Amino acid sequence: MTPAYLIGLDFGTESARGVLIDVATGRTEASHICAYRHGAMTISLPNGRNLPQDWALQHAPDYLEAAENLLRHLGRGRNIASIGLDFTASSPLPARSDGVPLSLLHPDAPHAYVKLWKHHAAQPWADRINAADHAFLRRYGNKTSCEWVLAKAGQLADEAPELWAQTDRFIEAGDWVVWQLTGNEVRSKCQAGYKVHYQEPENGAHVSGYPRGIIPGLVEKLAAPVAIGQQAGRLTADWRRRTGIAGEAIVAVAVIDAHAVLPAVGATESGTVVGALGTSACYMLLDRQFNYIAGIEGAVLDGSIPGLWCYEAGQAAFGDVLAWFIRAFPHGVDEAASFAYYDRAAATLPATGERPVALDWWNGCRTPIGDPALSGLLIGMTLRTTAVDIYRSLMESLCFGARQIIECFNAGGASVKRVILTSGVAERNALLMQMMADILGRPVEVPSIVHASATGAAIHGAVAAGIVGDFRSGARLFGAKEAKIYSPDTVAGPYYFNRYRQYLALVRDRQVIDTMHALSHAKADITEDQIAPARRLQAM
């Protein structure tokens, strides 16, 4: 009999990657990557028209081109049992009821394109929504983000009302690709829950369904969501012809890329936290219970693992903080050499030495403050402080930020029993992971897995197609097979604990926050009332 395979597709910011997994052995037999033709458009449209600051768009046909390339490369002539796919989110696009993206009809209109997750120009709409006290935001730390659907829809509706009138569907790019592959418009509850605040009346939620009356006309443009692990449909005849794929080729409901990681690293049980440590860090807590947890970004039932709530929290910069340091203060012929130098040198420092303390807010603070205008801080430099001391202080601050998030979970009523950290950084940087264990004061697991999101997407497909009975089985068969365990050091622990208290005291210091705001708003455009006191000063 022909061996059967799973395909998992992971649509990232600049490219998509795919894995091919043998159902019988659970082994990844192949992987492939395909960059988007137009990448992330932050400067101009494909026709050369310039974009304003803070815009970030994508071209929907790029996804289909990448999907076709990956499916053909991995699946041609093979018996493909299922296809799962994960996507960056929120990356919504306006489309007609037949699925045609408005960008094909209005290629000169920026608002007709996909607004990529990191499109930040919708911030004023988020601010306006957050100024009111909406009950539907209670499960989302009382805030919507400018990266999510409400703000992006608001900007589109206000700035391009004629396009908004033509928008039959305002749909996540992931759901749109599923629609193209299957012919069925199936909206993912994962994306709807985290990015449009969709919720069901569980455990005393104050609202149900999509939030109404916020953005005129929006709810009518959103399909009812379906839980993850369900079938969206079979791959269409047209796609089979274009890719050469044989077999059932059941396509699963889409899932957000960070959440796809959960089954791939074996996180399917209540009490588990998974930290996906990339340029930023996303921490997902699975819990049987619902609690209102302060400072988190969102909590969704059935959006990540069926039957469990998944709470999401994050650090707006993680690897980006260390990459910033390497860029600002290189020490080697390239980034890799600089990282190697600093990582090695930082590991030779005594764990309990005299060093600055940092706040890890180089890109703002996501959890618990939820304020993109915050910035980085270093305190405690002396004439003896070295570059490596500062690098190590930055590493520490990343771990302090992680600890604060886990304390938020516990303070909100959850009970964290297990911490899994995953990413290339996590697998490579033993010092950082040991610091995580020391600073979290608990063992930390780092699974060995190369394409975590794509593998997780493949497990979604396997569950949807009934190849495995549930995510737990899928994780066991197709997920990471081994993990490295870091145990907390009892000498370093108390040292870090004292420093973490300083970190927390600075987090709670109003003046620190006020100064960061003042610096964030300081621009070259100086107003008259600022000039007046300065003139007085010159008469000093």
Added chain:
Amino acid sequence: MTPAYLIGLDFGTESARGVLIDVATGRTEASHICAYRHGAMTISLPNGRNLPQDWALQHAPDYLEAAENLLRHLGRGRNIASIGLDFTASSPLPARSDGVPLSLLHPDAPHAYVKLWKHHAAQPWADRINAADHAFLRRYGNKTSCEWVLAKAGQLADEAPELWAQTDRFIEAGDWVVWQLTGNEVRSKCQAGYKVHYQEPENGAHVSGYPRGIIPGLVEKLAAPVAIGQQAGRLTADWRRRTGIAGEAIVAVAVIDAHAVLPAVGATESGTVVGALGTSACYMLLDRQFNYIAGIEGAVLDGSIPGLWCYEAGQAAFGDVLAWFIRAFPHGVDEAASFAYYDRAAATLPATGERPVALDWWNGCRTPIGDPALSGLLIGMTLRTTAVDIYRSLMESLCFGARQIIECFNAGGASVKRVILTSGVAERNALLMQMMADILGRPVEVPSIVHASATGAAIHGAVAAGIVGDFRSGARLFGAKEAKIYSPDTVAGPYYFNRYRQYLALVRDRQVIDTMHALSHAKADITEDQIAPARRLQAM
């Protein structure tokens, strides 16, 4: 007639330098430098005996060797009208009543040597004195320093009572050298006023003379002080023979090196501030009036310019902060190349750009807080911040610190009319001086002068010998002949003013201070009560 010359000698930390000035032309005809044989001893005594941490000693005969070298080199066969000399302070030594330093009698005893200004091991004695509310400290910001005579005498008396019993004179090294050159023990009112809190009952001072009852036996070991600009005596026959010097060779009362700068840069009038910007920065304000000014280090009448009070304040690190940055993050083949790169790059940044704000406390804060345990701070870093941004933020913080000091002077009742900044850094770094003008909101003068302290010392000699009638004339004839003037920019001013407000808010933020203290005290020696909460945390 044989032309007459002035000699000025400047005794620094590692070496002494001298200048030879032609009385008729006012021109500097020669200069010479001589390193001390034993330098600053921070590791071991001349016999190899190790020193504890924070000790810094000197060997008194090194000064005489350097003096002989310089006087012979500059003065041999010449008609030397006068010799003035300045010295680092406080650098006291124990001596017999005949002038023999105890280190010649007890070469194995660390306490028998000169305690160099930067000997910091007497901090506990300073702390003990400062714990009481002494009236004699009111003119000194209510604090004595571990670098000054009371603390150093206290340490000697407590740790080596047998040596203290043999100490007939506890004398500043500068006064001791004058004694050796002239045969007369003449204590400088400049050194006595700033470093032993000697004061006369002017304008409501609460005490008079040297403070009594603080260190047992100290006052008996101190000669009554003499105002600067007076004769200490003529160079002895023995010194004339050894150096070949001819002429009157009147030796002036010694002066502290920083204060010698005043006449050399033309600062002889009330309302003038001179900032001597070295590794650290010392700001001296001349004022006709006496005021109790909070946050300053000391105010002495007749100690710097006769008839005027001179208020002293400072930044514990100035050039050292930039040198730290260069050391931590080099960008060139050596320090000079790194400085050149960063200075040039910083000058190309827009004056009013988005940048972090820093507190300039890498070596603690002298004025206004007087706390050596404070440390550096940087706030406002984003992923866009560059190394050059940070360098420029550090430059700004040095200017903010200077402005805060001038505001202290004015808030205390003085009226600053003129600001002169001097040093190699001041003459080289046009960007830093422009920032000073912009941030102080007033013109800044930077005189052109190579050996400012030694030239000032020579002017002291000229006044003492009656070659000029007063310091004003001395400054005009022998001091700097020209100055560069930096005028404040009206666009940059308001921008810096806003940032200075952030600087001040951080200076006044209790949490920032508390965290710096916590980090300063954090050591590897972890106590049980620190381990207990950490253990609780591990059970989290």
